[in-house]
Structures are given as C-alpha cells and as structure tokens.
Amino acid sequence: MDAGLLGQYVVNGAMLGMMYALVALGFTLFFGVLDVIQFAHGDVVTAGAFAGLATALALSAAGVRSDAALLVAVALAAILSMAALGVALARALVLPLRSAPPLNVLLVTLMAGTVLRECIRLFFPNGSQPHRFPALLPSGAFVLGGLTLRHDNLLMLGAGVLLVVGMHLLIRRTRLGLAIRAVAQDEETARTMGIDFERIVLVTFAIGSGLAAVAGTMHGLYYNEVNFGSGLLLGVIGFSAAIIGGLGNIYGAILGGFVFAALQTLGAAALPFASAYKDVFAFAVVIVLMTIRPTGLIGERVSERV
Amino acid sequence: MTGPLLSVRGLTRRFGGVVALDGLSFELEPGRILGLIGPNGSGKTTFFNVLTGVYRAHAGELRFAGRPVTNLPPQAIYELGITRTFQRSRLCLTLTVFDNVALGNHRRLEHGLAFNVLRRRALGREFEAMRAAVCELLAIFDAPLAERLEEPVAGIPMIDRRRIEICRALASRPRLLLLDEPSAGMTPEETRRLMDDILEVRRRLGDLGIVLVEHEMSAIERATDRCVVLDYGRKLAEGTYAEVAADPRVKQAYLGLA
Amino acid sequence: MTPAAAPAANASSRPPAAAAIALAAAVAALAFTFLHAESQAAVGWIAASSVAAVLAAARLGALRWASRGALARERTTSVALAAGLAALVLAFHDDHFTLLLLARVLLVATACLGLHVQFGMAGVVNFAGAAFFGIGSYTAAVLAGRTSVPHVAVLAAAGALAALVGSVLLLPLLRTRGHYAALITIAFGIGFRTFLEVNDALGGPQGLNVAGFSLLGFSFNENWTVRGVEVSFYVAYVALAFLLLGGAFAVVRRLETSWIGLALDAVRLDETAAASFGVRVPRWKIGAFTLGNFVTGVAGALSAMMTGYIAPNAFTFQESLVFVSIVLLGGIGNAWGLLLATFLVVVVPEKLQAIQEYRFLLFASLVVLVLVFRPSGLVPRALRRRFGEAP
Numbered sequence: 001m002d003a004g005l006l007g008q009y010v011v012n013g014a015m016l017g018m019m020y021a022l023v024a025l026g027f028t029l030f031f032g033v034l035d036v037i038q039f040a041h042g043d044v045v046t047a048g049a050f051a052g053l054a055t056a057l058a059l060s061a062a063g064v065r066s067d068a069a070l071l072v073a074v075a076l077a078a079i080l081s082m083a084a085l086g087v088a089l090a091r092a093l094v095l096p097l098r099s100a101p102p103l104n105v106l107l108v109t110l111m112a113g114t115v116l117r118e119c120i121r122l123f124f125p126n127g128s129q130p131h132r133f134p135a136l137l138p139s140g141a142f143v144l145g146g147l148t149l150r151h152d153n154l155l156m157l158g159a160g161v162l163l164v165v166g167m168h169l170l171i172r173r174t175r176l177g178l179a180i181r182a183v184a185q186d187e188e189t190a191r192t193m194g195i196d197f198e199r200i201v202l203v204t205f206a207i208g209s210g211l212a213a214v215a216g217t218m219h220g221l222y223y224n225e226v227n228f229g230s231g232l233l234l235g236v237i238g239f240s241a242a243i244i245g246g247l248g249n250i251y252g253a254i255l256g257g258f259v260f261a262a263l264q265t266l267g268a269a270a271l272p273f274a275s276a277y278k279d280v281f282a283f284a285v286v287i288v289l290m291t292i293r294p295t296g297l298i299g300e301r302v303s304e305r306v
Numbered sequence: 307m308t309g310p311l312l313s314v315r316g317l318t319r320r321f322g323g324v325v326a327l328d329g330l331s332f333e334l335e336p337g338r339i340l341g342l343i344g345p346n347g348s349g350k351t352t353f354f355n356v357l358t359g360v361y362r363a364h365a366g367e368l369r370f371a372g373r374p375v376t377n378l379p380p381q382a383i384y385e386l387g388i389t390r391t392f393q394r395s396r397l398c399l400t401l402t403v404f405d406n407v408a409l410g411n412h413r414r415l416e417h418g419l420a421f422n423v424l425r426r427r428a429l430g431r432e433f434e435a436m437r438a439a440v441c442e443l444l445a446i447f448d449a450p451l452a453e454r455l456e457e458p459v460a461g462i463p464m465i466d467r468r469r470i471e472i473c474r475a476l477a478s479r480p481r482l483l484l485l486d487e488p489s490a491g492m493t494p495e496e497t498r499r500l501m502d503d504i505l506e507v508r509r510r511l512g513d514l515g516i517v518l519v520e521h522e523m524s525a526i527e528r529a530t531d532r533c534v535v536l537d538y539g540r541k542l543a544e545g546t547y548a549e550v551a552a553d554p555r556v557k558q559a560y561l562g563l564a
Numbered sequence: 565m566t567p568a569a570a571p572a573a574n575a576s577s578r579p580p581a582a583a584a585i586a587l588a589a590a591v592a593a594l595a596f597t598f599l600h601a602e603s604q605a606a607v608g609w610i611a612a613s614s615v616a617a618v619l620a621a622a623r624l625g626a627l628r629w630a631s632r633g634a635l636a637r638e639r640t641t642s643v644a645l646a647a648g649l650a651a652l653v654l655a656f657h658d659d660h661f662t663l664l665l666l667a668r669v670l671l672v673a674t675a676c677l678g679l680h681v682q683f684g685m686a687g688v689v690n691f692a693g694a695a696f697f698g699i700g701s702y703t704a705a706v707l708a709g710r711t712s713v714p715h716v717a718v719l720a721a722a723g724a725l726a727a728l729v730g731s732v733l734l735l736p737l738l739r740t741r742g743h744y745a746a747l748i749t750i751a752f753g754i755g756f757r758t759f760l761e762v763n764d765a766l767g768g769p770q771g772l773n774v775a776g777f778s779l780l781g782f783s784f785n786e787n788w789t790v791r792g793v794e795v796s797f798y799v800a801y802v803a804l805a806f807l808l809l810g811g812a813f814a815v816v817r818r819l820e821t822s823w824i825g826l827a828l829d830a831v832r833l834d835e836t837a838a839a840s841f842g843v844r845v846p847r848w849k850i851g852a853f854t855l856g857n858f859v860t861g862v863a864g865a866l867s868a869m870m871t872g873y874i875a876p877n878a879f880t881f882q883e884s885l886v887f888v889s890i891v892l893l894g895g896i897g898n899a900w901g902l903l904l905a906t907f908l909v910v911v912v913p914e915k916l917q918a919i920q921e922y923r924f925l926l927f928a929s930l931v932v933l934v935l936v937f938r939p940s941g942l943v944p945r946a947l948r949r950r951f952g953e954a955p
Contacts (some may be wrong), residue, residue, distance in 0.1 A: 037743045093936065100939060103689060106746060107892065108935040111928040114885060118925035232881065236750055243747055276762045283751035290744060291736040358840055380839040390840060398833040401826075405950065408823075409830050412842045415823040422822035423815055426951075429822055433951045474841070 003146035011153055013265040014258075015222055018160035021257025022215035023238030024245065025167060026208030028253035031242070032184035033204045036094055036105040040113035041212055042235015043120075044082055044089075046228060048213030049133070049220040050120055052078040056134050071136040078213035086209025087202050095201065113235065120228040130227045133220035156218050163214060164254055170207075171250060180204055184248065233279075240286045246296030255297070260286070309372055311336040311515040312482060317366035319349075319356050319539075326352040328539035329366065336481075339508060339516040341526040341547065344536030345560060350519045351393050352539070354484050358390055359383050370482065385413060387481035391471045391488060393519075399460040403451070403470055406459055407440045410477030443473040446510075447503045464491050469500070476507060483516045489525050497522050501529040523551070535559070583633020584641040590630075592648025596655060598911060599662050607915045635900070635949075638817065646806070653802055663798035664870070665914055670805035671867045673906040676890045677812045677899065678860035683888075684897040685816075685825065686852035687832030688737065689746050692753030693887035696857045698879030699726040699756075700864025701774070702766055708869055709775025716779065719865050726861025727854045734853065738846050753881045760876035771875025774868045777804065784869075801870045808866065812859050816899055821951045828852060882924060889931045896939075 023045055030038045055077035056070050064070060093112055097105050121127040137152035171177035182190040183200045191197050219234070220226045241260045245252020263285050267278030289297070310333040319327040327349045334340045342350050355361045357368060359380040368376045370386055378386075389410065397406045408415070415432070416422070422429060441452040447469040459467060468488050475483055485504070489497040508514050520526050526533060527547045535543040535556050543553045550556050594614055601607045621627040634641040649666075656662040675697050682688045690696075703722035707713045713721065736748045761769045776785030777800075784800040819825050830838035831848045839845055868874045890909050894901030913923040 031743075037746075093932070096936065100935075102742060103746070104935055104939060106743060107888070108932055110885070111889070111931045111935070114882075114924055114928035115932065118922070118928065122922065122925065233754065236747075236754060239747055240751065243744055247743065276758055280755040280758050280762075283755045287733070287736050287748055287751055290748065291739050294740045294744060360836065360840075380836075381842050381844055384840060384842040392837070396834055396837040398830060398837070400833065401829055402950075405826055405829070409826060409838070409841050409843075412827065412830075415826075417823055417827065419824070422824045423818045426818070430951055432823075478841075 004148065007147040007149070009265050009269055011149065013261045014157055015153055015218075016264065017258035017261035018157060019215045019218050019222075019234075019257075020237055020241045020260050021254040022160065022163065022211045022218075023234055024241035024253035024257045025164075025250065026212050027238050027242035028245070028248055028250060029180075029204050029208040030094075032248040032250075033180060033201050034094060034098065036098070036102060037109070037239065038089065038094060038205075038208075039106055039110040039235060039239070040089060040116055041109075041208070042233070042238060043113040043116040043231035044085060044209050045212045045216040045219065045234050045238075046226070046231030047085060047116055047120060048078040048082040048209075048216035049226040050124060050131075050216075050228075051081045051213070052217045052220060053131060053133055053226055054124075056136070060134070067136045067138075070134065074136065075214070075217055078217050079210045082209040082213035082216075083206040086205040086212075089209075090202055090205040094205070095198065113231065117228060117231055124228070127228050130225050133224055133226050135221070135224060137221055152221065156221065159214075160218070163211065167211075167250065176200075176203065237282075240283070243296055244286065244289060246298040249296070249298050252296060252298040259297075310334060310369075311338075311371060311513075312517070313367075313369040314353075315367045315369075317353070317356060317368065318364045319352055319361055320364055326539050327356065327363075327366075330536070330539060330541055331366075332534045332541055332544060334482075334515050334517060336513045336515050337508070338531045339504075339518060339529055341530035341533040342517055342519045342536065343521075343523075343526060343533055343550075344542070347538075348536040349539040350536055351486055353536075354390055354486055354517075354519070357383070357484065358388065384478070387478075388484065389475040389478060389480040389482075390484035391468070391475050391486050393486040393490075395464070395467050395471055397459045397467055397471055397474070400458055402456050402458055403444070403462065404437065404440055404455040406470055407443065407473045407477050408436050410474035411436065411439075413478055440473070440477070443476055444470070446506055447473065447500070465496055468492075469503075472504075476511075479511060481514060483514060485516060485518045485520075487519055487521060489520060489522050494522075494524065497525050498528065501525050504529055523547075527551075579629075579633035579636050581633075581637055581640045583630050584637045585644045587630040587634045588641055588644030588648050591645065592651060595648070595907065596652055598915065599652070599656065599665070601915065604916055604918055607912075611912070611916075642810070642814075646810070649802075649806060653799055657793070657795050657799065660796045660798055663796050663802055665911060667798055667801045667805045667870060668867070669907050669910045670802065670809045671863045671870075672887075672890070672910050673903055674805070674809045674812050674863040675860045676887050676894075676902055676906060677809075677816055678856035678858070678863070679887055679891050680856075680897075680899060680902055681816060681819075681852050681859070682856035683891060684899075684902075685820065685828040685832065686849055687828075688849055688853050688856075689749065690853070690856065691746060691749040691881070691884050691888065692756065693860055694879045694881070694883035695753045695756035696726040696730060696860040697864035697867070697883075697887075698760065698874075698876075699729055700861030701868035701874045701879070702760075702772070703861070704865035704868045705772040705774040705874055706766075708777070715777050715869070718869075719862050722865030723858040723860075723862035726864070727858040730853060730857035731850075734850055737853065738849060750881070753884050757876055757880050760879065767875070769876055771873060773873050774871070776872060777801070777866065777869045785872075798870075801866070805866060805870075808862060813899065813903075820899065821949060826950065886924075886927060889927045892931050893927075893934055 023041065026041050027037065030036060030041070052074035056074050059070055059073055089109065089112060093108050094105055097108060135152070137155055139152065141148050141150040171180060179190070179195050179200050182193060182195055183197060187197060219230065237260055238257075241256035242253045243256070244259050245254070245256030260282060263282040264278045267281035271277050271281070312334040314333070315331050317327050317330040318325070330349070330353065342353070344350055352361065356363050359378050359382065362377050366376070367374060370388065373386070375383065375386065398409075415436070416429075437455065440455065444452040448466065451466055451469060454462065459470065462470065468490070472485065472488060489500055492500060504516065504518075508516060518526070518530060530547060532545065533547050533550045534541055535550050535553070537559045542559055543550045543556050545553070597610050598607065601610055618627065621630075652666065653663065675693065678696070679690055679693050682690045700722035703725045704718055707718045707721060708715055733748055733752055737745050740748065760766060766772065776783060778784060784804070785797055787797045788795045827838070827843050827848055830841075830843050831845050835845050886909065890905045891902060893909070894903070894905035909927060913920050919926060
C-alpha cells in the first residue's frame with residue numbers, strides 16, 4: 001500500500017475517531033452523573049447538524065457571504081440549540097425517571113431519539129433526502145510526498161483536539177469540573193457538600209449535547225452532506241465507544257472513539273471487496289471485547305452493595 | 307454428626323487497600339447459635355458474602371460439616387444447606403409473600419419444562435403443599451402474616467418483611483442459617499419477640515446452626531450460645547456473651563475505653 | 565403456636581364466566597367495527613369513541629370487573645376470543661386485505677411473545693427482535709419451494725436456526741449486565757441488516773421471493789369456494805397463525821403461573837438473591853433467550869411465506885424498536901396486554917393511511933408518554949399470579 005493511500009486511511013480514521021470520541025464523551029458524561037444512558041444522543045448529533053444547516057441556509061439567503069462568519073454562526077447555533085435540547089431532554093425524561101429501573105431511561109430516550117429523527121424527516125423541508133452541507137472551511141491541502149493533507153480536515157482535527165483538551169481542563173481544573181466529578185462519584189455526598197445536584201446534571205447534559213452538536217457539524221463538513229437517519233448509527237457507535245473505554249471514564253470514551261474508528265478502518269482496508277462489512281466487523285469486535293472485559297477496556301468502577 | 311458444623315480458618319478478603327477480613331478463624335457447633343458482633347465495617351457482612359460465594363476469599367479456608375466449601379458459587383452453597391438473609395432487605399417487591407418465601411425452597415421445586423407446562427394437576431398439588439408449608443413457617447413469626455400470602459411484598463411493613471425474609475431462608479430446611487441484622491428497625495419488644503421466634507425455629511429444626519449478626523446486644527444476650535467479636539476483620543474475642551461483654555479489649559474496640 | 569390453615573384456592577368464589585365472555589365479545593365487536601370501517605374519517609371516529617368508551621368503562625368500574633373476571637377464567641376468555649376471531653373471519657371471508665391484516669396481527673403478536681419471554685419474564689433485553697424474525701423469514705425463503713422439506717418442518721427449522729444464531733450472543737449476554745447487555749443486541753440487530761444487504765446469495769437489497777405455505781399437498785395460496793361462496797386464501801393463514809399464537813400464548817401463560825415463572829421473575833428482579841437460593845441464573849437466561857428467539861423465528865417464517873416476498877429493509881433496527889414498543893405499550897410482563905398492543909400497533913396505521921408516514925413518530929411518542937406517566941403499560945398489569953391464585 002502506498003503512502004498516499006495509507007495516509008488517506010489514517011486521516012479518515014482520525015476524523016471518524018474524533019467525531020466518535022465527541023459523541024462518546026456525551027454518553028460517558030451522562031452516565032457518570034446519573035448512571036443513565038441517554039440514547040437520543042446520536043439523534044442530537046444529527047439535529048445539531050440540521051440546526052447548523054438551517055442557520056447557514058437562512059444566513060446565506062439573507063446575504064451573508066463570508067465563510068468564516070457562516071462557520072461561526074453555524075457552530076454557535078448548533079451548539080446552543082443542542083445544549084438547550086439536551087437540557088430539555090434531561091428535565092423532561094431523564095431526571096423524572098431516575099428512580100425507575102435504569103433500563104427505562106435507556107428505553108425512553110431511545111424512543112425520544114426516534115421522535116427526534118422522525119421529526120427531522122417529516123418536518124424539515126425534504127427531510128427524508130440527504131442535504132448538501134455547505135463547505136465552510138478553507139479548501140486546499142498540504143502535499144508531503146505522496147501524502148495529501150487537506151486543510152479542512154486538519155482544522156477540524158485541531159478543533160477536536162482543542163475541545164478534548166478543553167474538556168480535560170474543565171473536568172480537572174475548574175470548580176464546575178470538580179462539582180461534576182463529585183456528583184458522578186456520589187450524589188448524596190455531593191448534595192450535602194452544597195452542590196446543586198439538578199443544576200450540575202443539567203449543565204452536564206448541556207455540555208455533552210454541545211459536544212454532540214460539534215460532532216454533527218464536523219460530520220456535515222466532512223461528508224458535505226447531512227442525513228436525517230445518520231444519528232442512529234452514530235449513537236450506537238458512540239455508545240459502543242463509551243463502553244469500550246468504560247462507562248463514566250472520560251479518557252476511556254476518547255480512546256474508545258478512536259478504537260472504534262480504527263476497527264472500522266481496519267475492516268474497510270482488510271475487506272476492500274465488501275467495505276460495507278466494516279460495520280459488521282467493528283460491531284463483532286466490540287461484542288467480543290465486551291465478552292472478554294464486560295466493563296470496558298479501562299473499566300467502570302462497579303460495586304453492588306450486597 | 308461429629309465435628310463442627312462450620313469451620314473458618316484464616317479467612318482473608320481484601321477490597322483494594324482495605325482488608326475486610328483478616329485471618330478470621332472460629333468454629334460453630336451444630337445446633338448452636340453464634341453471635342457475630344463488632345463495630346460497623348468490622349467485616350461481619352463481608353464474612354457472610356464470602357461464605358455464600360458472593361465474594362471470593364483471598365486466603366483461608368471454610369469447611370462445612372467437614373467439606374471444604376471455600377469459593378464455591380452461591381448455588382452450590384445453597385445446595386449444601388446454607389441460607390441467609392441480607393442486611394439490606396432483598397425481597398422481590400413486586401412478587402407476593404408466597405412467591406418470595408417459595409423461592410427459598412427453589413431446590414425442591416420441580417422445574418422441568420414438561421412438568422410445569424403439561425402436568426398441571428401435579429403442579430397444583432405441589433403449589434398446595436408449598437402454600438401449607440409457607441403458612442406454617444410464617445405462623446411461627448406472626449400468625450396474621452400467613453393470611454397475606456397473596457399480597458405483594460411492596461405493601462408489607464418493614465418488620466414483617468424481615469420476618470418474611472427469614473422464612474425464605476428457612477423454606478429449604480437449611481442446616482446453617484445466616485442472619486444479617488434481622489432486628490434492624492425493630493423496637494426492643496419486637497426484637498425480643500423475634501429472638502424468641504428464632505429460638506423456637508431452632509427448637510423445631512434440631513440441628514440447625516445459626517450465625518446471628520446483630521447490633522442489639524440484648525438480642526445477642528438472649529438468643530446466642532457463644533459470640534465472636536470482630537474488629538477490622540480479625541477475631542478480637544470469643545466466648546459467651548457475658549465473657550465477651552466483660553472483655554476489656556472488646557470494651558476498648560466498642561467504646562474506646564483504655 | 566399453631567400453624568394457620570393454608571388458604572385454599574377457592575373455585576366457587578371465582579367471578580362468573582359472564583365477565584370473560586362479555587369482555588371477549590366487546591373486544592371482537594370493537595375489532596370488527598375497526599376493521600370494517602372504510603374511510604379514514606370513520607376510523608378516526610371509531611378510534612376516538614372507543615377510547616372514550618374505555619375511559620368511561622374504567623370510571624364506572626366495569627373495566628375492572630370485566631378484566632378481573634376474564635383473568636380469573638383464562639380458558640373461557642381464550643375460547644371466547646377464539647370464537648370472536650372465527651366470527652371476524654366469517655365476516656371478512658372474502659376480504660383479502662383484512663384477513664392479511666388479521667394474520668399479521670397474530671404473527672407479530674407471536675413474535676413479540678418471544679420478546680416477552682426474554683424481557684418481560686427473564687429480564688434479558690433484546691433489541692434485535694426483527695433480526696430473529698428475519699432469520700426465520702430467510703430460512704423459509706431458502707427452504708420452502710427451493711428444497712423439498714415439508715413446510716411444517718420449515719417452520720420448525722426456521723425457529724431452530726433463529727435460536728441457534730442467537731446462541732452466538734449468549735456468552736456476551738451472560739457476561740454483561742444492564743446497559744452493556746443492551747448494546748450487544750443493538751449491535752447485532754444493526755449488523756444483521758447490513759449482512760443481509762451485502763449478501764447477494766440471499767438476494768441482497770432486492771430481497772427474495774418466498775413460496776407459499778402448503779400442508780400435505782394443500783396449498784395455502786389458492787382461494788377456496790365453499791358452497792358457491794368465494795373464500796380468501798388468507799383464511800388458511802389466519803387459522804395457522806392463530807394456532808401458532810395460541811400455542812405460544814398457552815405455553816407462556818403456563819410458564820408464568822408455574823415454578824419456572826417464579827424462577828424467571830427472581831432472575832429478572834434480583835439475580836444475587838436468586839443465586840443465593842439456588843437459582844442457576846445463566847441457565848434460565850439461556851433458556852428464555854433461546855425459547856424467545858425460536859418463537860420469533862417461527863413467526864417470521866410463516867409471515868414470509870404468507871407475504872411471498874422479503875427484503876432486508878423489513879428487518880431493520882427500527883422494526884425491532886416497533887416490537888419493543890409493543891411489549892412496552894402492553895406493559896412489561898403483561899401477555900394479555902401485549903395482544904392488545906399488537907392489534908393497535910399493526911392495525912391502526914393500516915386503517916389510517918394518513919398516519920402511515922407518521923407511524924414511527926406516533927408509536928415512539930406514545931411509548932415515551934407511557935414510560936413517563938404509566939410505566940406499567942396501557943393495560944393495568946395484574947399482579948403476576950401463580951397457579952391457583954385469585955387475580
């Protein structure tokens with residue numbers, strides 16, 4: 001395999017990994033603070049992309065030409081609207097069902113995700129068709145030997161890295177992060193320490209959903225297209241990635257995202273005649289992984305009081 | 307039967323850096339009631355969990371009626387005749403009183419697919435027999451409880467739930483019964499009554515050995531033949547209640563007196 | 565202290581059979597008006613008024629009386645409902661569309677009973693119900709018509725293959741709990757559909773034709789004429805589907821009211837406590853998962869032979885979610901409720917064509933509402949009774 005092709009695979013894998021990592025971060029954050037799986041998260045990614053698209057279309061129609069301005073507007077619109085959506089979902093569905101069996105929250109959010117997906121399909125103009133997402137990043141590329149590195153990919157990867165580092169700093173170095181970690185560790189103790197439990201949970205959902213919006217925007221920019229149904233698969237992949245790394249573990253989620261992307265890329269490379277099998281391959285490996293290490297590679301701290 | 311019913315030697319269990327059981331050793335004779343006492347966190351429930359196979363032992367040996375039983379799975383421990391109650395009441399709340407107690411006799415219930423689906427009359431007879439047995443058990447502790455066989459446990463008050471849980475543990479006529487703080491939440495009067503009922507049970511099931519974890523010292527005094535005092539997973543003292551109550555080391559551990 | 569007398573199951577104090585018959589008759593009549601309605605406006609009116617009628621009946625306590633009575637005399641209820649079904653078949657004897665719909669209801673209910681055994685009884689969530697249904701369908705497609713295997717054996721083989729493929733997931737399912745276990749079947753469901761589409765040997769995305777069912781030389785796909793009256797060939801399928809559902813339902817109810825049901829309940833509710841009392845948790849989970857997949861596979865096979873054509877896009881994760889929705893709407897663990905939910909989920913979108921497009925949205929929203937406000941399901945769940953207990 002020549003350097004160019006290898007480079008392609010690597011960059012593609014890195015982009016996918018970054019997107020999956022951002023989605024997985026959301027899953028793991030939500031699990032961390034509430035021990036729940038918010039399965040509408042994948043569809044929040046798509047909704048974010050569509051929110052961004054709608055903003056871009058509206059502003060373009062209003063005469064805005066600057067790509068940079070559009071990009072900022074798209075990102076902001078996506079992030080803010082999805083943060084709000086995440087908070088709404090938490091308020092309406094997740095917090096009230098906290099005392100129900102945990103599977104109920106998974107089920108109710110799974111269904112809510114379907115509602116979200118169908119709403120996009122039915123109510124966005126021509127929702128069932130894929131829509132072109134505007135190319136708002138600078139085109140052009142670096143060429144190093146046989147390797148072509150596109151500027152837009154590098155920018156997105158860079159933005160992703162910044163976000164990941166930002167998350168790390170947020171969790172480890174800020175009071176908010178400390179509060180989140182406290183809530184994730186033990187709700188009651190956190191409350192007695194004066195932490196406003198509900199507020200922290202809602203903030204966490206806002207952050208996670210904002211990250212999803214970024215992932216959605218990236219997805220749109222990378223593929224130049226958005227599709228109402230892509231959220232389902234993305235959600236399952238994000239969930240798998242979070243599980244690979246161990247639910248509740250932020251670094252595990254990031255690792256898991258890249259592991260899954262690597263599996264997919266490996267599958268596609270190894271089976272060039274049936275690259276559609278890459279998903280089957282990746283999921284099969286995830287199932288095997290979970291059989292060997294039921295609580296993830298890095299492992300979740302599980303303790304059941306007997 | 308000669309020899310101790312239960313023999314514990316050097317039992318050790320760690321949780322990360324915490325040593326919950328530290329070389330614990332003691333014996334229980336058949337037909338005797340042993341009190342297991344100690345401050346919170348001294349390893350009493352952990353001992354039950356290791357004995358019943360919920361946790362693995364990291365070192366040491368357990369023998370039941372002479373057989374080595376260390377690290378057997380919970381189902382095997384049950385088959386040998388060791389049953390328990392849980393510190394945090396673990397009944398299936400959406401099931402009826404009857405269901406919960408009958409579950410205790412799972413071993414004796416017929417589970418073949420053909421039997422349960424096709425031989426319904428025989429199944430009905432088994433149910434009737436089980437109902438009678440469950441009523442008899444419940445009546446030992448509280449006669450009105452036997453009237454409430456078909457109620458979901460969720461609607462039963464806590465005290466009665468503890469009694470139901472003990473009945474569940476007795477349903478299979480075990481040889482060793484492990485009781486984990488059965489009188490938690492009871493008034494002294496109710497505790498006294500419970501201990502009397504436990505003694506009654508021991509009277510009926512001749513060679514039933516009981517290990518009783520309790521915080522209520524009057525209960526220990528009333529019901530037990532001997533006591534073992536735990537402190538940080540180690541045996542601190544052993545003897546009758548009067549002996550351990552007078553032991554200065556025990557007083558130190560519990561009350562911090564020099 | 566003297567032991568109290570065991571309260572015996574008192575046969576003479578059971579509610580009269582009238583309640584059971586009344587309920588079955590009401591259900592059949594309602595189904596008839598629903599199926600008979602032609603225009604969508606009519607269907608809408610019927611739907612609205614039946615909801616109102618049910619609410620009124622609930623208010624008046626009539627609903628409780630009827631359901632108590634029906635549950636106390638399940639055999640009577642079953643016979644009465646079977647009679648109701650027969651009446652419906654008679655009424656629609658030449659209506660292909662309605663009979664096909666009825667058969668579909670029966671087969672989807674059977675498939676969902678499989679999920680009920682897995683989830684409602686043993687607590688093993690299965691998000692790949694449509695995949696196992698599809699395995700059954702594809703088995704039928706390959707065996708029936710393309711080989712000389714008798715069709716009854718084809719049905720059995722389809723169930724067996726579904727159970728066999730499902731057993732691949734057993735090890736991961738047993739090793740994981742809760743959310744992790746959920747991912748296993750989700751991943752399998754998605755992977756299965758991809759597998760079907762990529763696999764040209766199984767027709768690829770275009771799908772496969774499936775031969776119709778035939779029994780001892782008698783083909784189910786030909787219309788009959790009874791004394792000059794044309795009868796739709798779907799009647800045979802309805803009959804066979806009813807036999808499948810009836811058999812599966814009887815087995816499920818008997819399991820629920822037996823020691824096996826108790827063991828499964830214990831596994832579902834508290835594995836640790838169950839293990840402490842000798843319940844071999846892995847064995848029960850394996851049994852429930854396997855049995856459930858078998859039932860779903862058989863239903864899939866007959867469904868394929870009935871419709872004559874299958875394609876991968878019928879066995880998607882979305883369709884699995886529809887199955888899960890049915891189980892949830894009926895009330896987790898409520899086999900009778902499952903029947904009602906299946907009827908609603910399958911029939912309503914077909915009759916109200918206007919909402920066909922919106923059906924995923926509507927079901928998902930309905931399930932969300934149910935889970936938030938009424939987690940026990942649309943039908944009030946009777947406490948799980950064992951043998952001989954009063955409801």
